[in-house]
Amino acid sequence: MIPIDVFKEDIISRENARLFLSLEEYKRFEDIDNIDKLNLLKRLLENPIEEFTEINDLYFRTKWAELVNSIYNKKAITMLEVASGDADMIPQALARSNPNSTYITANMNKILNESLLKKTTNLDLNIKLIDDDASMINNYIKSNSIDMIAFQHGVNDVLQAILCEQNGIDTVNTDWMECLPKMIDLVRTEVENYTFEANVKPIFLNLVKDLVVTLKRDGVIAINHYMFKYDLDLGYPKELFENLIPIIRNWFKEIEMCEEIFYNGFNEQWWIFLKKIV
Secondary structure, three states: OOOOOOHHHHHOOHHHHHHOOOHHHHHHHHOOHHHHHHHHHHHHHHHOOOOOHHHHHHHHHHHHHHHHHHHHOOOEEEEEOOOOOOOHHHHHHHHHOOOOEEEEEEEOOOHHHHHHHHOOOOOOEEEEEEEEHHHHHHHOOOOOOOOEEEEEHHHHHHHHHHHHOOOOOOOOOOOOOHHHHHHHHHHHHHHHHHHHHHHHHHHHHHHHHHHHHHHHHHHEEEEEEOHHHHHOOOOOOOHHOOOOOHHHHHHHHHHOOOOEEOOOOOOOOOOEEEEOOO
C-alpha cells in the first residue's frame, strides 16, 4: 500500500508527546523503548493498522494540529466533525493547539456518543453534540458559521451507514463493532454486484452539499482515511478500502460550491480538502 505519510521520527518527539498526550498517556509513551517507538510509527504509516498504542494517538493528533494551524494559525475556531464515533483525535488536538475553540460533533450511535463525551470531558473546548443524522445538520447549525468540517476516518462509516439504512440494519442503538461484520458484508455484496456507487454516491453527495451550507466562505472540509487490518480480515474489499479517497475525489467534481485544494505533507491518497468558494 501507499504509505499514509513520509516517515519522520520528530512527529513522535517528546516535545509533541508532552503537548498532545495526557499525563497517563505520556507515561505509557515513555515506557515504550525508543526503537520500538520508531518501529510502531513505521508500521502505522506503511501497513493497515492493527496495533493501537500511544504512537497512533500522538501521530494523528499531531497531524490534525499541523493541518489546523497551517490554515488558522493558533486562533480559536469552530470545527464540525462528522461521524466521529468515539475517536477523539481531533478534539484532543484542537484543545491543545487551538484552545477555547468550539468543537461540534454529529454522530447518531448512542454508545459511541457516550464514550466520546467521557473522553473529552476536561478539554479546553466548547463541546456540542448533535445526536442526529448529519443530513439534518441545517436544523442545528446556522449557514456560514463553521470554519472547518472534518471526517477523521469517517467517510467509510458514513457510506456503511447508508447501506445499513437501506437494508434495515440499526446503527443507532447498537454496538458499532458488533454490527461491523454485517456492514462489511453489505459493502462486499454491493461491490460484487457493481451497485456500490449507485446506492451510496447520491446520498453521500447530498449530505456533503448540506454540510457545505454551514461552512463560512473559504472554509475547508478536511477528510482523511486509512485502512484497518481487522476490517480487511472481515472481508472489506481492499481495492475500495485502499482507494476510497480517489473514488470520492471523483464524486466531488459534482459539488459546484467547492474546489479541491492541497497542503504539503498530506498525501493525496489518504487526504482530500475542499474549500468553499461561494
